[in-house]
Amino acid sequence: MNLPTADELRARVHRALDAIGAPGPLGEPGAPGLPASTPITGDVLFTVAQTDNYEAVVATAARAFPAWRATPAPARGAVVRRLGELLTAHRHDLATLVTVETGKIAAEALGEVQEMIDVCQFAVGLSRQLYGRTIASERPGHRLMETWHPLGVVGVITAFNFPVAVWAWNTAVALVCGDTVVWKPSELTPLTALACQALLQRAAGDVGAPPEVSGLLLGGPEVGEQLVDDERIALLSATGSVRMGQRVGPRVAQRFGRVLLELGGNNAAIVTPSADLDLALRAIVFAAVGTAGQRCTSLRRLIVHHSIADEVSARVVSAYRQLAIGDPFDSATLVGPLIHETAYRDMVGALDQARADGGQVIGGERHDAGQPGAYYVAPAVVRMPSSTAIVATETFAPILYMLAYDDLDDAIAVNNAVPQGLSSSIFTTDMREAERFIDGSDCGITNVNIGTSGAEIGGAFGGEKHTGGGRESGSDAWKAYMRRATNTINYSDQLPLAQGVHFG
Numbered sequence: 001m002n003l004p005t006a007d008e009l010r011a012r013v014h015r016a017l018d019a020i021g022a023p024g025p026l027g028e029p030g031a032p033g034l035p036a037s038t039p040i041t042g043d044v045l046f047t048v049a050q051t052d053n054y055e056a057v058v059a060t061a062a063r064a065f066p067a068w069r070a071t072p073a074p075a076r077g078a079v080v081r082r083l084g085e086l087l088t089a090h091r092h093d094l095a096t097l098v099t100v101e102t103g104k105i106a107a108e109a110l111g112e113v114q115e116m117i118d119v120c121q122f123a124v125g126l127s128r129q130l131y132g133r134t135i136a137s138e139r140p141g142h143r144l145m146e147t148w149h150p151l152g153v154v155g156v157i158t159a160f161n162f163p164v165a166v167w168a169w170n171t172a173v174a175l176v177c178g179d180t181v182v183w184k185p186s187e188l189t190p191l192t193a194l195a196c197q198a199l200l201q202r203a204a205g206d207v208g209a210p211p212e213v214s215g216l217l218l219g220g221p222e223v224g225e226q227l228v229d230d231e232r233i234a235l236l237s238a239t240g241s242v243r244m245g246q247r248v249g250p251r252v253a254q255r256f257g258r259v260l261l262e263l264g265g266n267n268a269a270i271v272t273p274s275a276d277l278d279l280a281l282r283a284i285v286f287a288a289v290g291t292a293g294q295r296c297t298s299l300r301r302l303i304v305h306h307s308i309a310d311e312v313s314a315r316v317v318s319a320y321r322q323l324a325i326g327d328p329f330d331s332a333t334l335v336g337p338l339i340h341e342t343a344y345r346d347m348v349g350a351l352d353q354a355r356a357d358g359g360q361v362i363g364g365e366r367h368d369a370g371q372p373g374a375y376y377v378a379p380a381v382v383r384m385p386s387s388t389a390i391v392a393t394e395t396f397a398p399i400l401y402m403l404a405y406d407d408l409d410d411a412i413a414v415n416n417a418v419p420q421g422l423s424s425s426i427f428t429t430d431m432r433e434a435e436r437f438i439d440g441s442d443c444g445i446t447n448v449n450i451g452t453s454g455a456e457i458g459g460a461f462g463g464e465k466h467t468g469g470g471r472e473s474g475s476d477a478w479k480a481y482m483r484r485a486t487n488t489i490n491y492s493d494q495l496p497l498a499q500g501v502h503f504g
């Protein structure tokens, strides 16, 4: 396997950070601080200073809030518009950093940055559309209405696999809503975080907005835990594993803070006998192996009608054999590395368990990268006799379990029979099957004739059950970043009481 050297990757990082204007210098590997590593070679490239001034960062964002909330929403939108322009100008630089830190192939990294640009455009429009309702009052001379108000400081915790887009979903929307933001990125992706923060600081400076509207905290879960317990954090938007959400959710609820959880998925697609199999195959392969199976929306379970199960399985296996695995910067590559050794071990463990449960495993072997710390694997297809505990577990790796079904209602029940409820798809040309699926799937995302991953920013993104119930990005997800006040205004000279109550 032909991979870039650690020095070549360091040079790419330097060029990208210099172009973006992110603060340097970066420390040598092994220096005290947060290791900035790459799954491409498994090397630590730099050391980044870990946040040691939590109190100052949060206090600054809290102090900036009153002036920011008093800034008209369309003026707040100007910062986000400028951020979108800077992201457009630096999309290749930022995408390079995403590929270095996550191992995501270059095309997908660029797509992630495009998602940031798209959400900035959405949020700028939103800055003139934070609508409340006017409601018919039962009392004469009264107006009943809803107004929306900023919350305060929004804490954003993000996962390694979407190191920049998830920050942008939260930050672009929170800023136009009048909140200030403090971000705790994944400890695995500090370089992309420095770059995003630098671009936002520049955007604020360019339009004359206070840079204090956005703060950055670099560190591990212990830094995230400080946000969890911090009364100044009005909303904590946390993206990551179910395990993390189970720790975060109850603790924020304990202090009556708001929480927006975007947690793990275990996403299924149903393939019916009427499906356009050429289209389905392309969608299935992208959804199952994109980002090496490390998307929250990755396709993990394929539920195929028994009459076409052998054909679909053979075609998926054949497509998998043609996948180029290797250097994510190489434009021919479709599957990059797993994030780290633990991810590889989890994959091996899941495949062993699937075999023990009667599954037939095809693929899944490690490719020799000539680098002991880099984990490149062939995506695996596992034909399972039935759904078992391992099938119901989110293993963050390219494993696609295949199950056969006879009756669509049973297939929908299998789709729903996992703790998570993020994304789901059906491949069918039968309108009745499509509508039954949309009605029956219990997921936050329910698609027809496209895969489970690759959502557009215009819709609200999120899932049910152990996925956490949060919604981010488009549609009316902005309401999570504001509080609603119901206002009754009496413009008469009488004081009629609601429900016709007479008092005195």
Ligand code: NAD
Binding pocket: 157, 158, 159, 160, 161, 162, 166, 184, 185, 186, 187, 219, 220, 221, 222, 223, 224, 225, 228, 239, 240, 241, 242, 243, 244, 247, 248, 262, 263, 264, 265, 295, 296, 297, 394, 396, 422, 462, 463, 467
């Ligand atoms: P992770 O849970 O290990 O870490 C996510 C973030 O949470 C990191 O910033 C981490 O430092 C922080 N964290 C961990 N424990 C914490 C605690 N106790 N208190 C506060 N913060 C804590 O997840 P990961 O390995 O980075 O990402 C993969 C997981 O994220 C998968 O389960 C994937 O499905 C999920 N994910 C979900 C979505 C979504 O939108 N639903 C998007 C991306 C990833």
